[in-house]
Amino acid sequence: MNKLLLGSALLALPFAGQASDPFQKLSAYFVNTEIEANGGEDDGSGFGISGAARVADQAYVLGEYQSAELDDSDVDVDQLRAGVGFHTAPASGSPMFYGQGEFVSIELDDEEQDGFGVYGGILFPATEQLHLYGELGYLTLDDLDGLEFSVGGAFDITPNFGLFAEYRLASLEDDNDDDGDLTDVKLGVSLLF
Numbered sequence: 001m002n003k004l005l006l007g008s009a010l011l012a013l014p015f016a017g018q019a020s021d022p023f024q025k026l027s028a029y030f031v032n033t034e035i036e037a038n039g040g041e042d043d044g045s046g047f048g049i050s051g052a053a054r055v056a057d058q059a060y061v062l063g064e065y066q067s068a069e070l071d072d073s074d075v076d077v078d079q080l081r082a083g084v085g086f087h088t089a090p091a092s093g094s095p096m097f098y099g100q101g102e103f104v105s106i107e108l109d110d111e112e113q114d115g116f117g118v119y120g121g122i123l124f125p126a127t128e129q130l131h132l133y134g135e136l137g138y139l140t141l142d143d144l145d146g147l148e149f150s151v152g153g154a155f156d157i158t159p160n161f162g163l164f165a166e167y168r169l170a171s172l173e174d175d176n177d178d179d180g181d182l183t184d185v186k187l188g189v190s191l192l193f
Contacts, residue, residue, distance in 0.1 A: 020156045020192040022096075022123055022131055023060040023087070026051040027164065029188025033068035033077050035108075037180030044070035044077070048186065053193075059086050062100065066184070077182075080105040087123075095124040104139060106182070115141035117148060129156040139170055146172040146179070154190065162190040 027050045034043035048066030055061055064081040085100030102117045119137030126132050135150040152166030166186040173179040 020159055020162065021054070022133075022154065023052045023054055023085075024193040025162075025190045026193075027188050027190040029066075029164070029186045031066050031068055032185045033066075033070070034183040035070065035077065035180065036183075038178065042070040042072045042075070044068045046077075048079075048188075055084075058089060059084065061085075062102070066186075075109045076107070078105075078107040079184075081117075083117075093125060095122050097122055104141065106141065113141035113144055115139065115145075119148075121150075126153075130154070131156075139172065141172070143174050144172040146170065152186075156192060160192050162192055164188055164190055 029048050029050070030045065031048050032043060032045050034041060046066060046068030048064065050062070050064035050066075052060050052062040061084050062082070064079070067076060067078045069076050081102045081104050083100050083102030085098055087096050087098035090096055097120070099118075099120045102119070104115055104117045106113045117137050117139045119135050121133060121135035123131055123133045131154045133150075133152055133154075137148045139145055139148050148168065148170040150166055150168040152164060154162055154164040156162040164186070165188075166184075168184045168186070170182040171179065172182065
């Protein structure tokens, strides 16, 4: 029995260090959402799913849906995003740069804001299993627009399973120059292809 366990562990070792493709995944996550606007703030928690798939060597499609219920106001914050992206050619141990465009829909209770976002980012492979990334973009919605940035990290436990954490902040302003922040903190798991 011990020989069988030892053999299985030795066979799994070569796969532990293999890097996964960051643009081929399906993720589920817990999200904490916070809104700060008009001198007040409210936060709550929820869930989300996201994914990315290659359509060419350096091109991919992506999508995301998340929903959170704010604690004090019982307002639901739903976000839907879908888009396409392109990245530089990967080189071993070197950062990859990418750009993407997304359709974005943010719904607060019954008020919906639709539009698009354009983003640029960098993906840095800290190790074969740990990727760190940062992204800066601009959102233009029906009545809101402003900068959005994200930072995060993903750790591949196996070639097919990983963990990730992400912080995203959208600083938006409406047509009356009133501003507000929409912040998401995500912790989740990914199925890697």
